[in-house]
Amino acid sequence: MASASWDQIESLYERARAVRPGDRDAFLREHCDDPAIRKEVASLLDARAQAPRFFEEVAEGAIDPLLEEVDDSTEGGTFDPPDLTGEQVGSYRLGEQIGVGGMGLVYRAVRTDGDFERTVAVKLLRRRLYAEEAVRRFRAERQVLASLDHPNIAGLLDGGVTSGGRPYLVMEYVDGVPLMAYADAHDLGLDARLDLLQQVLEAVQAAHQQLVVHRDLKPSNVLVTETEGAPRVTLLDFGIAKLLGDSLPVTRPQTRTGRHLMTPAYAAPEQVAGGEITTATDVYQLGALAYELMAGTRPFEVSGKSLTEIEQILLNTTPRKPSDAQKTGSGVASSEMQGDLDTIIMKTLRKEPERRYRSVEALLADVQRYRVGTPIEARPATLGYRARKFASRNRTAVAAGLVVALLVAAYAVTVTIQAGQLAEQRDRAQREAEQAEAVSSFLVDLFEAADPERTGGDEVTAEDLLDQGSDRISALDDQPRVQANLLQTLGQTHRRLGHLNEADTLLQRAVDQYRALGATTSTRYAEAVSQLGLYRRDQGNYEEAQALLDDAIEHRRGQGPPKALARELIRQSYVERQLGHLDTARVRIEEALNIQRRELGANHVATAESYFNLAAILREQGRLSDATKHQRRSLSILQSQVDGPHRGLAVNYGSLGHLTKKRGAFRKAEKYHRKALEQKRALYDAPHPAIAVSLQSLGALYNDMGRFDEAEQHLREALRMRRALQGPEHPDIAGLLHNLGALYWDQGQLARADSVLREALAMKRTVYDPPHVKVALTLKQLALLRETQGRTEEAGARHRAAVAMYETVRPTEHPAIARARFAYGRFLLDQGRVDAARPVLRSAHHVLSDTPANPEATIQTALNYGQCLTRLGQYQKANAVLEEGRTLAETHGRQEALQEVQTALAAVEGK
Template sequence: MASSQWSRATSLLNAMLEADPADPEAWLDDRCGEDAALRVEVWSLWRAYEEGPLSGDMRGADWLGASGAVPASVTDAPASVFESGARIGAYRVTGEIGVGGMSVVYRAERDDGNYDQTVAIKLLQRRLHADDADARFRAERQVLASLDHPNIARLLDGGVTEGGRPYLVMEHVDGLPITQYAEAHALDLDARLDLLLQVADAVQGAHGSLVVHRDLKPSNVLVTETEAGPQVKLLDFGIAKLLDDSLPVTRPVTRTGHHLMTPSYAAPEQIRRAEVTVATDVYQLGVLAYELLTGGRPFDMQDKRLTEVERLVVETDPARPSRAATSEAVPPRALKGDLDTILLQALRKAPGRRYRSVEALAADLRRHRRREPIHARTATLGYRTRKFVQRHRWGLATTVGGVLLMAAALVAVLHERNQAQQEARKAEQVSAFLVDLFEAADPNESQGDTLTARTLLQRGRDRVSALDDEPAVQAEMMHVLGQTHRRLARYEAADTLLRGALDLRSSIHGDAHPATLESLSALALLRRDRGDYPAADTLLRNVIRVRRALRGETDSSVVRALMHRGFVQRRRDDLPGAEKSLREALDAKRARADAPDLLTAELLFNQAAVLREQDRHAAALPLQRRSLDLVRQRTDGPHPGVEANLGNLALLRSEQSDYAAADSLYRAAIEQATALYGPEHPQGALWTGNLGTVHLEQFQYAPADSLFRRALAIDRAVYEMPHPRAALHLDNLADTHSEAGRYAIADSTYRAALRMMGQVYAPLHPRVANTLRDHGQLLMRAGRIDSAAATLERSVAMYRETRPEDHPELETARLRLATAQLRRGRLSAADSIAHAVLGRSTAGDSSHVRIGQSLHVRGTVARRRGQLPRADSLYSAARQAYRAAGPGAHWWTAVVQMRRAQGQKARGDYATAELLLVRAHDRLCRERGTPDHYTKQARRALASLYGAWRPAENADRYRRSQGALDCPSSPL
């Protein structure tokens, strides 16, 4: 191959890897045009990159060079070579340190006369192409340069060469990789742990600045000799993020690409191309610790193909370190127990089940060294006793008699465990003990071990009846058990227990006692979870009133009750009421001047949800992220707050048409919910259904259908029917059938959803209006125009009773009614509706589509009236509005092309009409698929065109347009 052709192929491959297109073949077709040889070459390189062997660290990090498909004559030479004496910025190259897949590293001396300094210069292989890439590169470089930690090699300077290649100037570190250093000096376990703790402190320090490393491995962790002893220096901190070419660098949640990881050290989420967070560094530090302490890595990646690597990292559990140990300096027995547990906790597949931070991992390592109980293990009495004896073995050895020794240990352990309860009354001690016993059944505590949870719950219910002579303790136990049943979605049992607790507490303490109000609040949350929002609202109003009278406006119990009521009001579509309740709760919380805590996170979560439903996404997103960060900082392992925030972040991303991010976030939320509650819980069903909407928005009807059915099956098994959530899943299923062209089953499913909604919602409710709106569109597509118009008129009337006049959902219903009026030939009515919607719309991301649809309808009215120049002008404006909307709305431009083609056909310009229709058909095929309503409409429009335009000459095209509705790359 000629060098120019090879340069084009590699350049195109780089662009393809950066774009990561959903349809690589179509992407290549668009860019290669008629150059078949170029397309074949790039395709072969891409397939080699995707499927080639990944052996060792270098291949995993390679951007291009080691894919195995590149000629040796090309890959043997670095992309840019600087000989000794050459200058890069203010530095003179003195030699080459090494060559990697993404960079060449040189040793250099400062050469501007200001001062002497030896540095390492990393010259990146990738060029900067975008107009603002240089500025963005410098901005990210500045953030990384601000990292100030004695164990992080400083980023000193950087810039861009004349050829467009960015370079980084870093502190020169003359050291050995951590594993080599440990073996060369035969370090014992304590010395290796010292090094690990230095690494952890450095990583945690960077996380405090919201910078994630995401490529921790021995070659990036060097050890140097100093007067104070061995010192760790981390290299390339944050460089992978900088190479990912996305801003801002400080955002800890990001995406990863094929080339920004090393398979031997990659976390499961990197292999799956999911989100990268601080949990990724926890995992990689676990791999590093595993190798440092055992002498081997958790998995053998040598000569493994990509599919084998994925299976190992994502599905296979590593061997216990004590069984895998091969290092003579660290015997297996030294790793058995706590160190096994610590390393395996860091290496959990699910990010949420690892240590919540590197700091938490380091804290457990320090506890192990002090012979204290580690947090990764359950603090059983026997375990705590053994740890106490290990810490005090010499002092206890002098105690006379084994019995006295054990008694002393037990007294000390019980003192540690029960210090906060020493002054409590006997009945309260018994109650606290029982609560502690049964907390293991709570999904928040058991981390998803629902078998154990249910066993303990049944044991607890059996023992409640034995507490008749201690009603206060019995009520406490019934309350705890009821709450736990509620969280496990066992609502019947929860209802019985919580009612029993409320009755007992009311009879013992009266209706205004804090314990009684606690049970009343729990019962309100149960009503909320079961979808009985009016009953929940009534109970919460009572709780708020009494608690305010007893404890004042700013008590935390009042804040929490206001927050719960805001949630219920939002679910009742009372957004002004929800906003008011949450504002009162936030004002009360601020008046307390408390430090941010989990209650703060919950308040921010609910505030973000209200903003999202008000279509204020830009304001909602930072609140949602802040809520998630607060929960993660204060919890470890799976947690309902993490799960809920992930789900709502996914919802925000979906509504912004960022479907890749939404998909990943929903899957993370489902993973959290499954770990907490098990696979058959309504929380998992909620996110499963929402994941279905992500597929539906991308016109992926088969997976959407499967996900909606899965969510519906779970809810039907858990809830009493009818239920609002089941009705919502039915509505989503009907939408899927409608979009896929299955009109009869869609009609039946919409009617089933409406019947259920009639049983669970008030007669006038926006969710019912939404389903009527979608049903009306289906009837229109099925050709039942008068029924469609009547249904859409009902939808508009219901929305007007429950929504503001300019609400987006109401405006969408009006535009569908305008389309129905068009189909009925009522042009003035259609034009009047569209004109009114357009007058209420303002420029902004959320209204661009409505503006486009309004112009679209008005253009069609003009075309039907024979006003073809006016129609062209309106269609052109509609296309501009659709283009200004998010990527998820760009397919609408193809529908406008179809309408423009009808105008050209009316003019007799059949050739232009054909060109517009073929392009529209191609785009709709690619983006919406074969079964889609608009794709079929384009095919029918082509058939009509060929039937009217020289029928004899176009007979073959006419037959093909009438054939099976396929979407080949060249359709007609």
């Protein structure tokens, strides 16, 4: 039937559903003159009455345009996709339309802001979101999908919601050919088709490990591109079914609710029966895809079938074996599929989910066994079967064996040896299958835990599932390797959600278990060690984090992709920076940056992260100009690749806030910090460490701006959040106490400032290993407070201790040392110790005048050094130094400082 007719059917059907069943015939006759359309609508209404749940759960696009969702603005009219070429969606200008599907319209597009352009695919989805909660949940799910990082999964780069409430997704643009079209065009043989299938299986397996199910796997969602090495598969729309499914709350009355995205030709029986969607659903769909790829036809032909017929076929009909199927495409010869390949594919297509492969990992393992000629787990391991498999793998050896078979004794020895080898292979394969099945069973149980019938209709959150998962791990004590893998995955997830105590327990157990098993050369061990190192970093235990990450780096250098090594180098660079090892940190990050530019390209999001980290190191080295250059480059790359809220954008805004603050541009710094906080509040639920960081940054900034009430409000909120997350003692809590002490001092509350700063110093001496820059910073602050209190002897001691500690942990020309020397030199000058003050102030002026990171500090240093020289009678030198200060004050508009410098110059001119 023509597309226009289907649109009429859908419109009429939707309106007829609102009519009482006894009045529908009259309604149809009144509103439609075409008997064929009336008959089809009546049959749809009848089918719905017979199988209502199935009908409501058929997804957008399930039967071509029949059930495509009507645009809300048409009030039940036909959906006529407009041509949006040239329109702006978020930061992207749409080019030509490259697809129309059940989920929406797909356009090729380019980003229009920033310095970098990249071609992307923008998918405008049919569903509208009207409630803030729906939008928030959409964005949260989008972040989960964006975290999927696999070379065979098209990356989700960005997304948002238009002003009209329509969600859109920005995905990696893949200039490829659909799987079946590619296979047929190149007339691929069995091995080449299996190569493509394995890439698909590996991608789905990786996503399942992150608890993401596709739900709509089909050849059109698999594109193949030519590369230098071999054809590469890319899966599209991974997890979008989850994004658009029941995880989003209903925000307006819907004409059809509770649907799951699927396509009938590839739908699993549980999808049409309204059953639970689990990893087994993807296993079935992969089987249907493999069937078509090998046989050249689909397991079931449903085109032109009514909904009731489709349901009956999918639930009750067993497809022919692929080798017996009547081909409609190229496929491979029937003789090549007979036997194990038939068995593997038919196992995936069983009606009962529990009788299929329990995981994609198990399916992949059987495909690999088939390819190398070892026994597959899908077939009973009879002696005759094992012998045939051995013979197929060792044709030459078997031929020679037949020659000597007349020698009974030799023959018996040969059979004994072969049986031993086969038993070993069988046992190893069985162990692998058991591990895969245990993981799959674990994940399936978690998905089933969200069943409304089990929860009484209550919403099950990610935290609920993680808690249940942690509890169920103990049931796997007899499978320690499986248990270790799951401990690592759940621990990593808890850490990302900010559940630090749970992450600590799970990750430490995973690392201990891998070590006990002697599995320290595995990639999973490296990731577990790295994740535990990140947790130790979050705790502020940088020495232990350093050791753990060194272990991960050593492993990554020996094996694994370069990207994994770059990731560990980035993590270690941060830890080295916290330890004050800035040169080492810079070496680490520059190595990572070189790897990423080579492997990923200059404009990749991961490359932006390395530029961000390099900027942070340069900032701490006092190289603000270079730091700002790399920081802006990081932000520019991200703005060309993503659209907020995004963690990378948030941290870049925060760092630019710090850099502009150091340059004295407080208003601009506030704008950046507020942007960072907005991004983080959209990304995370409070309390969260990332939100606390931005609150603290704003509090410190407001203190510098003299907005004391706002400063205290933000710092107090950050402190409450930190204590809730990190306990009573933590480096970040010590830093917050330091900020609060400085605030009270600036407000003139000296007793409160004294108490809080001493608490901060005591905590820093506990959580850091002095000498440390953080300890030195609070020593200097206490020295200044002691000056204000008139406790000069103690003030001098604190100043000397701070300078000495900075000199121990920082390079000679570091601005932090210069600022500490300036504070001490000014104290000496105020005490009348001019001769002692002169070398200290001269050293500070020398460094700060060459690196004017903080104009205010540089001007004040020039002022005090000039005053010192004046009091020593060195008027010519004093005049030159003070002129530098005047020029800097005029350049940066520091009127109060300018007046002080001019007064000092007048005193010199009077001599």
